[in-house]
Amino acid sequence: MAGILDSVNQRTQLVGQNRLELLLFKLKGRQRFGINVFKVREVLQCPNLTAMPKSNHFVKGVAHIRGQTISVIDLSLAIGGPGIQNTKDCFIIITEYNRSVQGFLVDSVERIVNINWESIMPPPSGSGRYSYLTAVTEIEKELVEILDVEKILNEICPVNTEVSADLLSDGEMQKDLGERIVFIADDSTVARNQVKRALEPLGVQTEVAKNGREALIRLKEIADQDCQNVITERVALLISDVEMPEMDGYTLTAELKADPRMAPLHIILHTSLSGVFNQAMVEKVGADDFIAKFNPDELATAVKKWVHEA
Template sequence: MSSILASVDQRTQLVGENRLELLMFKLGTRHVFAINVFKVKEVITVPRVSQMPGSHKNLKGVTNYRGSSIPIIDLRQSIKMPALKGDAAKKQHVNVIITEYNRSVQGFLIGDVLNIVNTSWSNIQPPPSTIGKANYLTAITQIDVNGKSELVEIIDVEKVLAEIIDYDIQISEEALDHNVVEHLKGQTVLIVDDSGTARKQIRDTLAQLGINVLEENDGLKALKRLRQWADDGKKVTDEILMMFTDAEMPEMDGYRLTAEVREDPRMSDLFIALNTSLSGSFNEAMVKKVGCNRFISKFQPDLLVDVVQERMREILDN
């Protein structure tokens, strides 16, 4: 099964072109789910798992993966799908997706893996507002599966992990430059991320510094907001101190968003930080390519503070 991802390193050219590849799978029912291939390290059959008494109910245990112990999470249970019974329950877990999110590696128990599809972020839509905020989706799309158009639900893995891992938003005293922090009070920052969990983490961190937050859940909405300010004759850098953007979002990804901002002389000097659960040298290279000012792997409160202080220092020095 791992061969399905053998050429993942050859797919990096998709990023920056507002395209992505989705790994599609099932969770024991006919519904089709997906996550971005760039979050996936490997797909394996269910390994031997050692249970951990007293652990979170969605954590099925740990397994040895390439010399390290990693947690194995029941994805179906995590997104609160009804429990399967009888023979269906016995067959619901046949594979594990090994992923890397927020600088950590974990495995998710899933059912059958379907295939990998190449699509455009413009074809990815936010989940309908009618399903409420309690859902575990960042987006939906229509994909051809075996000659039939299927609704594919893209899972908000960051929300799943946040319910298992207690993310600390506390800012360490060592990270604070009090001469700069005083000037941050009342400043406004734009956060662009399709995960409500990720937006909340940034919002709660920056609120400790007295920073106001504007939010958008996809890159296209953010670009329209910035362009509207410019069309109204407003200077974008007067409206916001800076922008934090995720890499992967419906409609328009963070790389394309950054490139569009840099190409518009009315807003090209906006300070942009890419804040993503994707990590590694690849993202650092993409940051340079599209023109981001900083790259941060989620979730690191002290680094978020470091970035806004850096931006504030630039303004104070000028």
């Protein structure tokens, strides 16, 4: 496993092609799971873990890795499965999400597969609001589940969504917005709600989509029906995640910018890919801004800026 991620830095060419690479792993049982390689720093045989008093019961312990103390989360236990008892033969996937580094304890790690976002679908509609799935795909005729890691992390350490008092609306935001909305595209229910809660005190009305393709279809509908073919008459700003089933945020941005009706729309890419952000690709697809999740003040400041310029 030591060399499995040696070429991660060379994989950035996949960004913007609506493709990604998944690291496949298993928890307890036969079910396969996947995690975007861009989120992964390293895969290690599980070292000795140190238990921490009064820590969340999903946290198996902490490990000292390359001069950094990292919390290790029992991923099986965190999603409602049986906990991993014997860590000797298990692995830790070191990841970076939302400006923080954490390890996920898993039973085994298999390999990396290259896949198109179009092959990754939203979870079944009957999975319910309490499901930990954010997407599913099929590899070698077997279902692979992609977990809503942002939901898992938020349950362990809830994210603050309150905007500082000095950034709260003084009336200028409502004046700039008028009757227009801010559109949010994100496949994570938790992430969508975090953005909405951060923007509500600013007096912002929002509409949401669960993935890039759904957002593209809806924005075109708005342009056709409500805006006399100029989207900015109804939508002041788009805040889009990058990783989404069916169509990622880079591809969504490129599609919008290629449509004359949509091209004037300001777009903020808002993603948990904080450690591997590709500035050149953001500029290439035409996004206006990039913000790593989740800092409500940074988000509010960016929204105020781009709404004012819309």
